[in-house]
Amino acid sequence: MALETLQIQEKITQKFGSNALNFETQKGVFSFEVDSNSMHEVIQFLKEDQDLNFHFLTDLCGIHFPDNDENHQFAVVYHLHNWIENVRIKIKTYLTGNPEIDTITDLFLCSNWMERETWDFYGINFKGHPQLKRILNMDEMISHPMRKEFPLEDSGRTDKDDRFFGRTTINS
Amino acid sequence: MTESKINMVAPPEGVTGEGFFATKLNDVVGMARANSLWPLPFATSCCGIEFMATMASHYDLARFGSERVSFSPRQADMLMVMGTISKKMAPILRQVYEQMAEPRWVIAVGACASSGGIFDTYSVLQGIDKVIPVDVYVPGCPPRPEQTVDGVMQLQELVRNESVRRRSSPEYIELLASYNL
Numbered sequence: 001m002a003l004e005t006l007q008i009q010e011k012i013t014q015k016f017g018s019n020a021l022n023f024e025t026q027k028g029v030f031s032f033e034v035d036s037n038s039m040h041e042v043i044q045f046l047k048e049d050q051d052l053n054f055h056f057l058t059d060l061c062g063i064h065f066p067d068n069d070e071n072h073q074f075a076v077v078y079h080l081h082n083w084i085e086n087v088r089i090k091i092k093t094y095l096t097g098n099p100e101i102d103t104i105t106d107l108f109l110c111s112n113w114m115e116r117e118t119w120d121f122y123g124i125n126f127k128g129h130p131q132l133k134r135i136l137n138m139d140e141m142i143s144h145p146m147r148k149e150f151p152l153e154d155s156g157r158t159d160k161d162d163r164f165f166g167r168t169t170i171n172s
Numbered sequence: 173m174t175e176s177k178i179n180m181v182a183p184p185e186g187v188t189g190e191g192f193f194a195t196k197l198n199d200v201v202g203m204a205r206a207n208s209l210w211p212l213p214f215a216t217s218c219c220g221i222e223f224m225a226t227m228a229s230h231y232d233l234a235r236f237g238s239e240r241v242s243f244s245p246r247q248a249d250m251l252m253v254m255g256t257i258s259k260k261m262a263p264i265l266r267q268v269y270e271q272m273a274e275p276r277w278v279i280a281v282g283a284c285a286s287s288g289g290i291f292d293t294y295s296v297l298q299g300i301d302k303v304i305p306v307d308v309y310v311p312g313c314p315p316r317p318e319q320t321v322d323g324v325m326q327l328q329e330l331v332r333n334e335s336v337r338r339r340s341s342p343e344y345i346e347l348l349a350s351y352n353l
Contacts, residue, residue: 137295138260145294157298159287 003051003085005030011052015045031090039076039093040102046080046089047107054080054089057108060115062099062122066148074099074124095124103129121146181207198336205249205275206331207237209324212248214268216255219282219314223254226317236324245271250327251304254314256284257297269304270353274339277331279323280306283313305347 005023008030012020019035020042034042046054058079065072074095081088095101103126104111115126116135123144126132134141143150184203186195211233213223227233227241242248245268257265269278280300283289286309288298300306307330310323338344 136260138258138262141259141294143294150294152294153292154288154294154296154298156302157288157292159299160292 003082003087008052008087008089011049012042012045016042026090029088029090031092034091034093036076036093036095036101039078039091040104040107042091043078043080043104044107046091052082053084054082054087056081056083057104057110057114058088060104060111060118062118062124062146064122064147068094071096073097074122076101076118076124078104099124100127101125102127105129120144123147201336202332202334205334206328209236209238209250209277209328209331210240210242210248211238211250211252211324212242212245212268212272214251214253214255214265216257216261217284219254219285219312222314222317223252223281223320226320231317231321233321233324236321236328238324245269246273248272249276250324251276251278252281252320253278253285253300254281256289256291257300258295259297260295262297262303265300266303266353275331275334277307277327278304279308279310279327281310281312281320281323282315283311286311289313303351304353305351 005025009023009032012032016034016038019038020032022031022033024031043054046052058081060076060078063075063077065075072094074097076093076095076099078091079088080091093101099122101124103115105115105126105128112130113135115129116132118124119126119129119132120134120137121144133139137145145152181203183193184195184199186193186199213220213227215221215223225231233239238250245251249272251269251272253265269276278300280286284291284296285300286306288296290313292298297303308323308327310319312319315323335341
């Protein structure tokens with residue numbers, strides 16, 4: 001018996017009501033949005049329910065939407081995989097300009113490093129994470145570089161001539 | 173055995189007589205150092221792959237007295253930095269340089285080690301000369317083995333003509349001090 005997307009949707013709606021919304025299939029992957037406060041519960045339910053059985057966390061990552069309103073500045077996306085039925089789902093949650101969300105390290109140990117990476121690059125605070133510190137960037141860094149307000153380029157470069165990068169109008 | 177194909181390094185300028193040869197100590201030390209540079213490969217990306225070819229039989233860096241690749245900084249003379257150095261790795265590179273004994277030389281191989289290359293970004297060190305002094309820069313992305321060999325030969329020229337007193341000169345101490353070394 002294959003696990004149908006309608007079946008997942010029904011179970012989630014039955015349990016969480018209006019906290020889970022915008023069910024759709026994006027590029028062949030069933031996706032929906034969840035209120036950030038009930039994210040931990042939703043993932044726990046998806047993992048522990050006998051029928052759903054999404055026991056594998058494929059990935060977890062952040063997104064920054066600087067043009068959105070104050071309550072939709074950041075997003076965290078979770079990809080889960082049920083290996084037995086070979087079904088994948090994607091869950092998205094929006095966060096405010098001061099992003100905070102509960103950790104899921106108690107459910108998936110592998111999320112430890114993924115959450116650290118998301119904190120490193122987006123400054124999203126995972127409440128209850130055992131060791132929320134930088135993982136890929138150097139410890140001295142003060143910015144969260146994947147946020148759009150931080151420049152991508154290194155300001156310390158001395159051989160850079162603006163004329164060769166199309167940054168000046170007068171090519172003198 | 174007919175003709176030997178072995179090339180010997182020519183002796184430095186000096187006065188030859190019956191049973192003696194007189195020359196400057198500086199020249200002898202320079203010649204010895206230049207023809208026994210032990211490289212420490214600090215390879216982080218594609219320039220390191222090119223270095224493997226440089227070291228192997230076809231290009232054979234051993235011809236220049238660099239037969240023995242030292243993987244301990246304490247027994248190396250020539251630090252060859254090949255590849256992108258991220259800012260997180262910069263302190264490690266510095267530590268490796270600090271562990272090398274004097275006299276020590278540094279070659280920055282490739283665009284990344286020389287200037288950051290195409291990686292003009294927050295995570296990449298914009299040239300290793302931001303953290304350690306560099307003697308020779310080898311351009312290329314990645315440089316061909318011939319270019320790396322040319323870089324080593326340029327360095328040999330520097331080493332050959334370096335004064336034995338240079339490492340204790342005030343200029344050199346000042347140079348290290350400018351890097352907080």
